[in-house]
Amino acid sequence: MSQVTIFNNVEHLPPDALFDIKKRLSQDTRPVKVDLGIGAYRDNSGKPWVLPSVRSAESQLQKDPNFNHEYLPIAGLPSFTTGAAKTIFGDDYDSTRVISVQSISGTGALHIAAKFIEKILPGRIVYLSNPTWPNHKAIFEGQRLTTAQYPYWNASTKSLQLDGFLDTVKTAPEGSIFVLHACAHNPTGLDPSKDQWAQILDKMVEKNHIVLFDSAYQGFATGDLDRDAYAVRLGLTKLQKVAPVFVCQSFAKNVGMYGERVGCFHLVIPDQSVEINASVKASLSSQLAKIVRSEVSNPPAYGAKIVSTILNTPELNKQWHADMVTMSSRINSMRHQLRDHLVELGTPGNWDHIVGQCGMFSFTALTPEMVQRLEQNHAVYMVSSGRASIAGLNEGNVLYVAKAIDEVVRHFTNSNNSKL
Numbered sequence: 044m045s046q047v048t049i050f051n052n053v054e055h056l057p058p059d060a061l062f063d064i065k066k067r068l069s070q071d072t073r074p075v076k077v078d079l080g081i082g083a084y085r086d087n088s089g090k091p092w093v094l095p096s097v098r099s100a101e102s103q104l105q106k107d108p109n110f111n112h113e114y115l116p117i118a119g120l121p122s123f124t125t126g127a128a129k130t131i132f133g134d135d136y137d138s139t140r141v142i143s144v145q146s147i148s149g150t151g152a153l154h155i156a157a158k159f160i161e162k163i164l165p166g167r168i169v170y171l172s173n174p175t176w177p178n179h180k181a182i183f184e185g186q187r188l189t190t191a192q193y194p195y196w197n198a199s200t201k202s203l204q205l206d207g208f209l210d211t212v213k214t215a216p217e218g219s220i221f222v223l224h225a226c227a228h229n230p231t232g233l234d235p236s237k238d239q240w241a242q243i244l245d246k247m248v249e250k251n252h253i254v255l256f257d258s259a260y261q262g263f264a265t266g267d268l269d270r271d272a273y274a275v276r277l278g279l280t281k282l283q284k285v286a287p288v289f290v291c292q293s294f295a296k297n298v299g300m301y302g303e304r305v306g307c308f309h310l311v312i313p314d315q316s317v318e319i320n321a322s323v324k325a326s327l328s329s330q331l332a333k334i335v336r337s338e339v340s341n342p343p344a345y346g347a348k349i350v351s352t353i354l355n356t357p358e359l360n361k362q363w364h365a366d367m368v369t370m371s372s373r374i375n376s377m378r379h380q381l382r383d384h385l386v387e388l389g390t391p392g393n394w395d396h397i398v399g400q401c402g403m404f405s406f407t408a409l410t411p412e413m414v415q416r417l418e419q420n421h422a423v424y425m426v427s428s429g430r431a432s433i434a435g436l437n438e439g440n441v442l443y444v445a446k447a448i449d450e451v452v453r454h455f456t457n458s459n460n461s462k463l
């Protein structure tokens with residue numbers, strides 16, 4: 044039979060919400076427009092920023108007479124994966140229980156995790172925070188895994204819904220997989236306190252759950268890479284005798300190399316005896332190598348070499364930590380300026396949550412209708428959930444954005460008494 048018409052009824056899917064914002068913005072001819080959509084750092088003039096540590100590492104690499112474009116090993120560049128593990132676990136991590144494979148940024152690490160779970164742990168439910176980065180659901184369900192949600196954001200108090208979260212951990216089938224944002228939760232910008240982390244992780248231990256930490260913003264919550272690894276390190280300590288821990292690590296944001304796709308998947312095996320650890324590690328390494336080989340054959344080299352140079356050269360590492368402070372403190376200053384302008388303008392509602400939140404985003408509590416009006420009337424773009432990438436604000440546009448929010452909030456407050 045002819046195959047000519049086989050694609051005629053294929054469903055046309057809607058465009059990706061985030062990348063569609065970028066498209067609309069680039070087609071917008073208004074002179075003043077503000078991009079608070081995608082989570083990418085911008086400097087105070089609204090431009091992408093190449094970190095000084097990255098510039099130095101690149102020039103160091105280019106001067107290296109041994110530099111080449113050969114294939115990397117299947118598991119990636121060893122100096123990169125070891126450096127990545129030390130960055131998230133601390134210098135004295137137990138390498139006998141950690142398998143690290145290079146990935147196509149954070150998304151690729153999550154994809155490896157999903158494939159691994161589907162193959163080795165089929166039937167486990169994967170719990171995602173409500174709300175979460177929308178791609179989480181797509182990645183896990185794309186591997187035919189079942190996902191469920193745990194409560195996270197309490198919209199009325201703009202704080203963590205800890206009781207609901209803990210209840211779900213308690214009632215989930217034993218050995219379920221919980222995806223936790225390691226820090227700077229996307230989209231809410233709201234992280235558990237140290238005490239709340241302890242309660243959450245203790246409950247995971249009680250139910251023998253498997254925690255998958257998604258670490259896409261290390262350094263953006265506090266400006267300090269070690270402090271932002273707090274939850275992961277606590278999780279490893281608490282869960283070491285109980286269950287494996289997965290970590291999906293992205294270097295897109297904290298090294299500012301979004302398009303180079305540098306990331307790492309770490310699997311920490313539970314601690315048994317030295318012999319068993321070694322044999323489990325060897326078997327699982329072989330399984331992960333097979334996944335990587337069939338997906339990308341071997342990971343891309345260039346970005347990993349830059350990040351490895353930064354991680355393994357003490358002066359560059361120091362510079363990177365300073366670059367992180369530059370980025371996170373500029374974002375923090377923008378949070379304060381936005382909140383202060385809204386307060387000065389007398390914008391209806393309380394705006395303190397903007398400064399209480401951390402990382403790149405603020406969950407502004409603007410409704411989808413408000414977000415739409417912001418775009419239509421003021422050329423201020425953000426996702427319909429009301430998540431604003433604070434990195435898109437700068438000294439030149441923050442007052443403009445505050446005034447735009449003020450107009451929009453007043454419009455809806457007057458028309459239907461919408462509460463913020």
Ligand SMILES: Cc1ncc(COP(=O)(O)O)c(C=O)c1O
Pocket residue numbers: 082147148149150151176224229257258259293294295296301306
């Ligand atoms: C929570 C979260 N996880 C993972 C990622 C993956 O990022 P990338 O694939 O660019 O490293 C992102 C990116 O926005 C994210 O927000």
